[in-house]
Amino acid sequence: MKSTSGNDGAKRRAGESAAALVEDGTVVGLGTGSTTAYAIRALGDRVAEGLSIRGIPTSYQSRALAREVGIPLVTLEDATPTVAIDGADQVADGDLVKGGGAAHAREKVVDSSAERFVVVADESKRADALSHPVPVEVLPDAVPTVEARLREEGGDPTLRAAVHKDGPVVTDNGNLVLDCDFGTVADPATLAATLSPLPGVVEHGLFVGLADEVHVGTATGVDVERFR
Secondary structure (H helix, E strand, O other), rough: OOOOOOOHHHHHHHHHHOOOOOOOOOOEEEOOOOHHHHHHHHHHHHHOOOOOOEEEEOOOOHHHHHHHHHHHOOOOOOOOOOEEEEEOOEEOOOOOOOOOOHHHHHHHHHHOOOEEEEEEHHHHOOOOOOOEEEEEEEEEEHHHHHHHHHHHHOOOEOOOOOOOOOOOOOOOOOOEEEEEEEOOOOHHHHHHHHHOOOOOEEEEEEEOOOOOEEEEEOOOOEEEOOHH
């Protein structure tokens, strides 16, 4: 774990703020990413102190961390999340771009099924309007056709490359990711509705109207925005 000074401190404050909402007996959706990792570690500390919860991980990464800190795990077949805690690549008016960790397909399933979806972020993720490239998980054989359709819709898609190996990033579902730059997204709901039915698209990273609240870590505390 990195030092908690500066930006890491803001992430830690956001994650711990969301973790403090979790009550005994809760089923928690465990998101993916550096800010959510602080929430998972905080929940592990509370489990060690006697808190009884079960977690539903959204990725191999969050599953491994939850096991490391002692959170019992279940699946969506076993239970429905009471609350989901997850991060974001960008937040604007409660709408999100997610998928920097290439886990947005499962994240959307878990986050949308939760009774309460809590987003954790630091101030660098806040924006007046969404403009971050939108991750689009795609069936491998469909990449060329999906790229063409995204360009028709005004996007500029780039196949996400792996960092520590040759070739592209492969998701936990065995698919590839196109990061598609649409510039400033004036109407996230319309763009989301355009992307979802494209043949070959498994899921996109626009999370529109799903967040119940957003906890933004700052240099001195946490700003909480509630949308329901």
